[in-house]
Amino acid sequence: MRTAALMAALTAVFLIGCGGDGSSGESASAKQSGESSSASDDAVLIVAEPGATNVFDADRLEAAAGRPFPLELKNPDAEPHNLSVYSSKGGESLFRGDFVDPGKDITYEIPALPVGDLYFQCDIHPEMFGTLKVSA
Ligand SMILES: [Cu+2]
Numbered sequence: 001m002r003t004a005a006l007m008a009a010l011t012a013v014f015l016i017g018c019g020g021d022g023s024s025g026e027s028a029s030a031k032q033s034g035e036s037s038s039a040s041d042d043a044v045l046i047v048a049e050p051g052a053t054n055v056f057d058a059d060r061l062e063a064a065a066g067r068p069f070p071l072e073l074k075n076p077d078a079e080p081h082n083l084s085v086y087s088s089k090g091g092e093s094l095f096r097g098d099f100v101d102p103g104k105d106i107t108y109e110i111p112a113l114p115v116g117d118l119y120f121q122c123d124i125h126p127e128m129f130g131t132l133k134v135s136a
């Protein structure tokens with residue numbers, strides 16, 4: 001009888017422990033997927049067009065001023081590309097992106113930028129450029 005009670009107690013502990021692990025695991029994975037989807041929602045995306053055309057798929061990007069934000073550069077092209085931000089064409093460098101090898105992606109952490117129509121380009125193909133509109 002004492003053994004049966006002990007077994008019941010152990011079983012209860014086991015079930016509680018199991019249930020606890022299961023629910024915390026679920027909430028952790030739900031939290032993770034929530035974070036990753038919100039991160040990708042916030043990220044600015046630009047693609048270097050494949051086919052050695054040396055163009056980005058967008059000549060205008062938008063971001064909020066005063067806070068860092070992620071910018072994802074996808075490079076399905078056969079040449080390396082990067083993305084750098086300047087105050088204007090030929091102006092002050094505000095961010096210099098690492099080069100991305102063919103077939104690779106990178107997510108830059110762009111620092112907080114001032115309000116304005118800024119200029120972005122690929123530094124080895126300056127014909128790849130556009131306007132980064134930063135708004136308050
Ligand atoms: Cu380039």
